[in-house]
Amino acid sequence: MASTEHARSYEQLEYDTPLYRTAIAQFDQAVPYAQVDDGIAERLRHPERSIIVACPIKLDDGRRVVLPGYRVQHSSVLGPTKGGVRFDPEVTLGECAALAVWMTWKCALLRLPYGGAKGGVRCEPRAMSRGELERLTRRFTSELLPFIGPQEDIPAPDMATNEQTMAWMMDTYSMQRGHAVPEIVTGKPIAVGGSVFRHEATGAGVVMIVARACERMGWKLAEQRCVVQGFGNVGGIAAQELVDRGATVVAVSDVSGGVYDPDGLDIPTLSAFAIEHGSLEAWQTGTRITNEELLELECDILVLAAREDQVRADNASRLNCRLVAEGANGPTSLEADEILRERGIPILPDILTNAGGVTVSYFEWVQDLGRLFWGRDEIRAKLAEKLNDAFDRVWEISHERGIPMRTAALVGGIRDVSSALEARGLYP
Numbered sequence: 421m422a423s424t425e426h427a428r429s430y431e432q433l434e435y436d437t438p439l440y441r442t443a444i445a446q447f448d449q450a451v452p453y454a455q456v457d458d459g460i461a462e463r464l465r466h467p468e469r470s471i472i473v474a475c476p477i478k479l480d481d482g483r484r485v486v487l488p489g490y491r492v493q494h495s496s497v498l499g500p501t502k503g504g505v506r507f508d509p510e511v512t513l514g515e516c517a518a519l520a521v522w523m524t525w526k527c528a529l530l531r532l533p534y535g536g537a538k539g540g541v542r543c544e545p546r547a548m549s550r551g552e553l554e555r556l557t558r559r560f561t562s563e564l565l566p567f568i569g570p571q572e573d574i575p576a577p578d579m580a581t582n583e584q585t586m587a588w589m590m591d592t593y594s595m596q597r598g599h600a601v602p603e604i605v606t607g608k609p610i611a612v613g614g615s616v617f618r619h620e621a622t623g624a625g626v627v628m629i630v631a632r633a634c635e636r637m638g639w640k641l642a643e644q645r646c647v648v649q650g651f652g653n654v655g656g657i658a659a660q661e662l663v664d665r666g667a668t669v670v671a672v673s674d675v676s677g678g679v680y681d682p683d684g685l686d687i688p689t690l691s692a693f694a695i696e697h698g699s700l701e702a703w704q705t706g707t708r709i710t711n712e713e714l715l716e717l718e719c720d721i722l723v724l725a726a727r728e729d730q731v732r733a734d735n736a737s738r739l740n741c742r743l744v745a746e747g748a749n750g751p752t753s754l755e756a757d758e759i760l761r762e763r764g765i766p767i768l769p770d771i772l773t774n775a776g777g778v779t780v781s782y783f784e785w786v787q788d789l790g791r792l793f794w795g796r797d798e799i800r801a802k803l804a805e806k807l808n809d810a811f812d813r814v815w816e817i818s819h820e821r822g823i824p825m826r827t828a829a830l831v832g833g834i835r836d837v838s839s840a841l842e843a844r845g846l847y848p
């Protein structure tokens with residue numbers, strides 16, 4: 421068979437979806453700058469393992485439903501695979517595969533000894549009771565038992581999953597093993613081996629990267645007007661951290677829409693309200709706007725912390741900011757990347773900007789394995805050190821090569837993964 425025939429045999433695989441193609445197109449843009457052997461680049465275009473499971477659960481009214489669950493493990497060359505688990509109606513194998521690919525570059529860029537994974541269950545978490553969510557989490561974990569482990573694949577929270585979800589996963593896994601295995605997941609409650617500062621890490625990391633970028637660009641963060649899309653664990657914390665550093669947050673939004681006040685929002689009050697009511701839907705004060713309007717508000721820094729595919733060809737030309745910071749994974753489409761580049765609006769890319777979460781996940785795993793726990797200040801300082809180091813490498817590659825920061829971040833990640841693959845060689 422000719423090699424082109426081999427290549428064709430990969431098309432139309434189950435994960436071959438628009439988001440996966442975006443991840444691969446970004447990879448292809450970076451490969452020429454990363455000096456990767458063709459065979460190695462081809463290997464990295466395909467996840468090592470893609471798992472689909474069926475999760476039957478009993479609903480509170482006695483009915484049974486079967487929900488599809490997924491886990492994609494992209495690369496185990498540098499260590500166990502690592503990545504979140506999301507509960508969302510839009511979860512597909514292709515989405516998990518794209519997110520797993522991004523996790524590989526993210527972990528490598530941060531120099532964490534992991535490859536990328538991502539998983540989830542296609543469901544409507546907001547319509548589910550706590551009991552239903554617990555039964556789903558436990559059944560999903562049971563279905564994945566042969567494929568996960570502290571040295572194989574370590575799940576963590578992602579959209580609509582949290583510390584409680586991780587505690588149920590840890591318990592389900594530990595009951596099978598007959599002893600507590602805290603290192604099977606990260607993002608757990610502190611009571612069961614979680615790390616201090618993991619909860620805040622992604623949002624705080626976003627602002628550490630924004631602050632470093634401002635420093636390099638000669639901007640004063642305290643003078644910036646910011647808009648934050650997404651008010652969950654990433655956007656909510658990022659908004660608070662921005663305010664703590666003196667910046668003004670003029671708008672935030674969640675699935676129910678946005679709140680805008682040109683004089684600046686009271687973030688602690690809004691956060692307390694969102695936690696108490698589950699969303700901002702019933703919030704009455706200030707001007708209510710849609711998520712689309714929020715993206716087009718005039719501001720200095722736009723933080724995208726909701727979900728993928730928010731800035732696209734149809735709205736990128738209407739963005740009215742000077743800098744985009746990606747707190748979510750994949751919020752900017754390929755076409756939008758190009759439009760923003762032409763407009764001279766730099767993007768702080770997801771695999772750098774939201775890497776605070778997985779970095780403190782790594783600290784959590786190390787603490788669990790060593791059964792020795794560190795303090796908040798130590799973790800915050802270690803996180804800042806890692807993020808600043810990664811930012812500086814990306815900034816340097818970007819300026820040396822004259823390429824956008826996204827491509828530069830990918831080059832940083834891809835180079836490390838491919839040299840490990842090269843050194844290990846092909847088995848058997």
Ligand code: GLU
Nearest residue numbers: 503504576578777778781
């Ligand atoms: N889900 C988060 C991410 O996309 C965190 C993953 C982790 O901590 O392993 O980076």
